Amino acid sequence: MHPPSYCANPHSTTFTRFILYKHLSHGQLGCMNIQLAESTHLTSSPSPDELLEPGLSPRSLGILGESYAEHWLTCRSWRILGRNWHSRYGELDIIALDTDGVIVFVEVKTRRNRRFGNPQEAVEYKKQRSLRRAGSQWLFDKSHRIIHTGVRFDVIAISVLGKTVYVNHVRNAFA
Template sequence: MNTSRSSQILEAGSEAASHFHQPMLDSPTEANPSLVDQLATAMADPSLAPKQFGALGEHYAAAWLERQGWRTLSRNWHTRYGELDIVMMAPDRTIVFVEVKSRRNAHYGIPQEAVTHSKQVNLRRAACEWLIDRRNRIPHTAIRFDVVTVVLELGKPVIHHIPGAF
């Protein structure tokens, strides 16, 4: 897959994720399965730059969670403490701050090891800022921090979701 095609898929994924008010899905099969498949194909492109690969990994993780019935609230939300990759509403009305780590392989360790203690502290601070922002006042039952890893295995992305990671 050429880089321009990967960019088109990235843009399509960004556009789909940028809608704040996406309907809560009744079942995972209602989500767009072709987007997940397109992102998986795009991630297998060995010519992708690391930033492009990471962005596709975030799009893939969000699309995968949406297929599970989750709703995207925010993507790449920036604060002075860093960036929140994805903020989602789980089907049980829990606001989940999702940190995504994407790797082409696990040669240098498992991706979740990159979510260090200092990274966790900064994510908590960023989440507090997200929660107090008046634009994000959404009825919810709880909050949680999850880590989702995306690792290519035999040219296909494999998701590992760690609910309540910290």
């Protein structure tokens, strides 16, 4: 799958998120306005051209890949709930709410070649187990009370091959 046509969706370093929550004492639904500092995000929308830079370290390529994946999801009307969330079980790259109201934990893998297989193949059983545990911990955190219709784990595999960036979004990659 080729990268999406580029959409104009400028990011700033601070986002406003409206999160529905259930009022604990009255059982009523309300809306909470939360300001989230997004210090790890690029201040402008990432371009596929940035991923093509030959001198990028693997770490820089991974960070750019996550930013590109976030933008790719935002262009598809997904709401980003968090990025690079850490727990004792590991890191969740992207937490998002898709257009059907499903909370999606997205693991992003970015590779320059296929020497070790496709990027999504790097999400093996041990990594899946860590992601499931981290996802459960995120859901049980009281600050993450969001009305949703389900939960799933996706993988976005970004392959930078030659002068082309390929995006493969594997929905429901594992249970």
